[in-house]
Amino acid sequence: ILDEAVHLYKITHAQSRQNNYDKLLAIFNDTMQGRVGYLDVLIGGTLQFLEDSRRGLYSDPAWQRRTATSRMVKSALQGLTGPVIRLEPLNQDELLRLLEQITTVHSDHYNTPYSLQKPDLQIFLTEMTRRLGSDILLTPGEVVRDWLAVLNVLHQNPQLSFSSVMLGEQFQVKGFHQNNQDGSLQPPKIPNEYAEFTL
Known part of the structure; x- marks a missing residue:
């Protein structure tokens, strides 16, 4: 390889x-x-x-x-036996499934049950994908590396919650705030006049 x-x-x-x-x-x-x-x-x-x-x-x-790509291969179809296989970037759903599988493997390996829900993974993914240029520059390797860092911190510090790790200085989720009632992370509220405009 x-x-x-x-x-x-x-x-x-x-x-x-x-x-x-x-x-x-x-x-x-x-x-x-x-x-x-x-x-x-x-x-x-x-x-x-x-x-x-x-x-x-x-x-x-x-x-x-x-x-060179054959004339017979359409853009939506591709032969997987040729010398070149073009990979599409993982979409949000595929990245979410990848994080779920990594969490399961990590939990089984360390025998540590995590109380992480799908919205927690979605918050993490939102932070990773909202950075400038992430649609082109973000690789699954970076997402996996940062997610493993979060899981390792949770494993080594069982007293910490997912929210406290995400709100910590090492991994600050910009714009998210903690809900006072249940401690969960909430995305920022965007006024209607700016709903379609983000810098």
Whole structure:
């Protein structure tokens, strides 16, 4: 597995970058043409790394020919047996399910029951996704890392509630406030005149 292959794209020296692409192409050819048995090679990169015609893989005609999308593949459908599998970003529901599964695994591993409800996970997710540029820059890895940090704090400090962790200085949920009646976190109230305008 070669992850974060976008770092090859960032190499400023053109010949060094091309030498790396040539090595990858040799590996790709060996695996696709059956010269290497029982070996899977996975390369993880961004669209920019793949499709940029100046610095990406598409700058090499051999790579472009081997990895270009077929005319037969529609935008809504994609073949999962080709050399390139394009992954869509996780949507809110998928991220929520991911957090639920992580919570279950964490709880089982540490034998710690958490009294977290779906709204708690939604509050956490709202904070993660409301940051500027999160629609493009936020990765599931960042969400998982921060969620595990919250779960670890709750595990190591059983006297703390989810609300107190989220309102703490280390992880301040901007704009959320604590409900005086039940201690739950409440999203900020936005006046109607600003309901469609957020900076």
